[in-house]
Amino acid sequence: MKKAWFGVAAVLALSLGTYAWFAWAKSAERAQPLATAVVQKGDLEDTVSATGTLQPRDFVDVGTQVSGQVKKLHVEIGDIVDKGQLLAEIDSTVYLSRVEGTQAQLKNQQAQLAERQANLRLAEQKAQRQANMMREQATTAEAVQVAQAELAAARAQIESLKAQIQQTESTLRGDRANLSYTKIYAPMAGTVVTQAAKEGQTLNANQSAPVVLRIADLSTMTVQTQVSEADVSRLRLGMPVYFTTLGEQRKRWYGKLRQVNPTPEVLNNVVLYNALFDVPNPEGALMTQMTAQVFFVVAEARDAVLVPLTAIQRGAVRVVREDGRVEQRAVRIGAQNRVMAQVLSGLEPGERVLTNERAPQGARAASAARTPRMGPRL
Numbered sequence: 001m002k003k004a005w006f007g008v009a010a011v012l013a014l015s016l017g018t019y020a021w022f023a024w025a026k027s028a029e030r031a032q033p034l035a036t037a038v039v040q041k042g043d044l045e046d047t048v049s050a051t052g053t054l055q056p057r058d059f060v061d062v063g064t065q066v067s068g069q070v071k072k073l074h075v076e077i078g079d080i081v082d083k084g085q086l087l088a089e090i091d092s093t094v095y096l097s098r099v100e101g102t103q104a105q106l107k108n109q110q111a112q113l114a115e116r117q118a119n120l121r122l123a124e125q126k127a128q129r130q131a132n133m134m135r136e137q138a139t140t141a142e143a144v145q146v147a148q149a150e151l152a153a154a155r156a157q158i159e160s161l162k163a164q165i166q167q168t169e170s171t172l173r174g175d176r177a178n179l180s181y182t183k184i185y186a187p188m189a190g191t192v193v194t195q196a197a198k199e200g201q202t203l204n205a206n207q208s209a210p211v212v213l214r215i216a217d218l219s220t221m222t223v224q225t226q227v228s229e230a231d232v233s234r235l236r237l238g239m240p241v242y243f244t245t246l247g248e249q250r251k252r253w254y255g256k257l258r259q260v261n262p263t264p265e266v267l268n269n270v271v272l273y274n275a276l277f278d279v280p281n282p283e284g285a286l287m288t289q290m291t292a293q294v295f296f297v298v299a300e301a302r303d304a305v306l307v308p309l310t311a312i313q314r315g316a317v318r319v320v321r322e323d324g325r326v327e328q329r330a331v332r333i334g335a336q337n338r339v340m341a342q343v344l345s346g347l348e349p350g351e352r353v354l355t356n357e358r359a360p361q362g363a364r365a366a367s368a369a370r371t372p373r374m375g376p377r378l
Contacts, residue, residue, distance in 0.1 A: 036320055037308050039343070039351045046337040047295040048234050050275070052225030052243065054290040056216035056280050060188055063209040064090055065181040069202045070212070075192050083217060085186045088219040090203070092182040099179050102172040109165045115162055120154040127151045157332055166359055190217040193288060216288070221281045223255070225294045226265065226272035234298050235260055241277050245293040253286070255279040257296065299335035307331075309341050311354040317347065318354040326354065 066092040075087050130147040133139035194214040197203060203210040223243060227235065235257060242252045255277040264271045275296070279286070311317050312333065319327045331346030347353070 001083065020340065034354045035358070036331065036352050037201045037311055037355050039305060039307050039347045039349050039353060041303055041349045042306050044301045044306055044335055044337060044340055045297055046335055047293075047297055048227065049229045050225040050227050050231075050294045050296070052223045052292045052294045054221050054223055054286055054292060055288060056190075056193070056218055057220045057222040058188070059193070059214060059216035061189070061211045061214050062087060062184060063183060063211045064088075064203050064205055065209070066090060066095065066178050067203060067205045068092075068094070068182065070197050070199050073195075073197070073199050073212075075213070077192050077195050077213075079192045081186045081189065081192060083186055086183060087186055088184040088197070090182040090184070090244055092179055095179040099172065099175045100124050102168060102175050106168045106172060109161060110170055113158065113161045113165065116154065116158045120151070120158055123147070123151040123154040146213045184212060186215060188215060188216040188217065192375055193218075218284055218286075218288075219281055220278055221286045222276055222278050223294060223302040225292070227260075227275050227296075229264070229271040229273065232260065232273045232275075235275060235296055238304055240300075242297070243279075243294040243295060245286070245290050247290075248285075249293075253279050253292075273362045301335045304334070305343040305347055305349055306340045306345060307343050307353060308355055309336060309339060311353040313356070314343060319347070320352045320354060 049184045070088060071091045072089040074086070074089075075081060075085075081087065125145040127150070130139055130144040134141070134144050192212075192213055195212070196214075197210065197212045203212075237257055237260070239257045240254065242254045242258055244250070244252060257275060257277050259276040261274040261276075264273045266272070307317065312331070315333070316328055316330050319329050321327055329346055331343040334342035334344045336342060
C-alpha cells in the first residue's frame with residue numbers, strides 16, 4: 001500500500017509540475033510586449049495580379065484567293081504599308097489566257113446575235129408579205145403558217161443566244177476577278193509582322209486560303225491576361241489596370257479593362273478567364289508576344305492615412321498614448337489590401353497603435369531581462 005500511495009503521489013506531483021510549467025510559459029508569452037506601428041500617410045492599392053502577353057489590337061492575315069506561283073513580293077517583314085499598296089503578285093499567265101478566251105467567245109456570240117437579228121428582220125418581212133397576200137387571196141394558208149413559224153423560230157434563237165451571252169459575260173467577270181486576285185493589295189495600313197510565303201513558292205487556294213503575310217497596326221496593343229476563377233469576380237469592366245514588362249520593370253503602362261471572356265480555359269485543372277485591355281503604343285516600344293506583369297486596380301487611395309491590418313480588431317484600434325496608456329478607439333476603414341488599410345476617421349498621422357504581432361526579438365529580450373526567471377515548482 002505504501003508503494004502504491006508513493007506512485008500515486010509521484011504521478012500527481014508530475015502532473016502538477018507539468019501544469020505549472022505550461023501555465024508559467026503561457027503567462028510569460030502574454031507578458032511579451034506587442035509590436036507597435038506608427039500611423040502614416042501614403043498611397044494604397046488593392047490589386048489583382050496576373051500575367052499576360054501583348055498582341056496587336058488590329059491585324060489581318062493577307063492571303064491569296066487563287067492558286068499559283070508567287071511571282072514577286074514587294075514588301076518585307078518590318079515594312080510599313082498603306083492601305084491599297086501592292087504587296088505581292090501571283091503568276092497570272094493562266095488567268096490571263098482564260099480572260100482572253102472568254103472575251104473571244106463573247107465576241108463570237110455577239111456576232112451570232114447580229115446575224116440572228118438580221119434573220120429576224122427578214123422573217124418579219126416575209127411573214128408580213130404572206131399576211132398581205134393572204135388578204136388578197138394571192139397565197140395559201142400553208143405558206144402563211146410557214147412564214148409565221150420561221151418568225152417565231154428566229155425570235156427564239158435570239159433569246160437563246162442572249163442567254164448564252166449573259167452566261168459568258170458572267171464567266172468573263174469571274175475570270176477577270178481571278179486575274180485581279182493575282183495582285184495582292186494591303187487591306188489596311190500597318191506593319192508587316194510575319195511573312196509566310198516566299199518568291200517562287202506555289203500556293204494552292206483550292207483546299208484552304210494560304211496566308212502570304214500578316215499586317216498589324218502596332219499603334220495600339222492588346223494585353224491578354226489569364227485570371228484565376230478565385231479573382232475574376234473582383235474584376236469589372238472599365239476598371240483601371242497597369243502592367244510592366246520584363247525589359248522596363250520600372251515603367252508602368254496604363255489602360256482600362258475592356259473585356260472578360262465568359263468561356264474559361266482549363267490548364268492543369270486550373271480554371272482561367274481571359275481578360276483583355278488596350279494600351280496606346282505611339283512610340284512602338286511594345287512589341288508582339290512581350291510578357292506583361294498585370295495589376296488590376298480593385299481599389300486605391302492616394303495620400304491617405306494608413307495603418308497595418310494587424311492593428312484593426314472589429315472596427316477598432318488600440319492607441320498607445322504619450323503617457324504609455326492604451327486607449328481603445330473606433331475607426332472607419334476605407335480601401336485596404338493584404339497588408340494596409342485606409343483610415344477614413346479615428347486616427348491621425350504620427351499616432352502609435354498596437355498590432356497583433358509580437359515585438360521583435362530585441363524587445364522580447366529586454367522584457368525578459370526585466371522579468372526575473374522562475375522555474376516551476378513541483
